[in-house]
Amino acid sequence: MKTEPTIAKRPRGKRRELAPLEPVDAKDGPAMLALPTDRHRAFVRALYTVRPGHGARVKAAKLAGFGTLQSTPQTMATIASRLSHDERVLGAIAEEDQKYIRSSAPRAIGALARLIENPNAKDHARGIAMVLDRTMPLETVVKVNHDATPAFKATAEVLARIAELAARAGIDVSKLPPMIDVTPASESERAA
């Protein structure tokens, strides 16, 4: 009788320990951390998850745990309005906006890559132009000559305007000290 060879069991060694996972929770920014309670933070986060439109802020406030079961719609609307106009909440929303936009960049770049690979796409040329603009931007040299010297051109129009405004303000033009850049002609000089 033939016996089947038995597979020797591997001696059980010491169980390997898994390396601790890095925490994957996103860290809040300073504006989110500056919010007074977790409910405020939950409100800001809920604003991005609820369906946009009428009543979105109220729904976000409810999801965040504001109000009670007995709270009327008017009460909830007041709570939501106060929350969304709070300077601290507004700061946190601005911070979250930045986060969402920055984290969307890889997807935008992916979409752009697919666009320039597809010659039949409507905006194919525009996509190529966008990429080229960012890799080889056009350089424009603008030469501006700005004269910042105190010698302001005291034209006849300027002097006439000065005389008009001075008369309106009750200032006798003849009593004004001489100007640094130009001295207006006196009455006798003008007559001559």
Place this chain on the structure above:
Amino acid sequence: MSNTATNNEIYANGRTYPEHCAWLDSLVGDEYRIVHLPIGHLFNLVEISYLKYILLKLETTAQQRLRALDAIAICDAGSVTQEAVAAIEPCCESGREIMRELYSLPMGEQTWAFRDGDVFRILSRLNPSLLTALRLCDRGPVPEVPRNGVLEAAT
């Protein structure tokens, strides 16, 4: 919390509400004008005297002169009439020093310094033409006798 002041609480400048009302009713003439003209206008009147000092005492360029005159021209608005602007004389050296101190304050506090009228009173003592200008401002009828008695008689 209600915003309504009770009779015993301090309402303004260390005065209770009835005291404050009585004080307002006791104002006559220039004091009435100083208290009832908006502080921005009071600041403008003083600023005009400073700008006139610059225009008449210092040598300036045409550009600086035009800028100063433009600044004076825009003060002629609301209650401040053109006659009032024309009546203001340039400030003296002490007034100039006060203005320098004033301009060293942050922008918002410069006008706020005129809130209780003391700065304007001091400057008008140095430059009485400010009071003349104040009288030429269009602020409606100004009482010449305290109104406390009139109100009591009416009630």
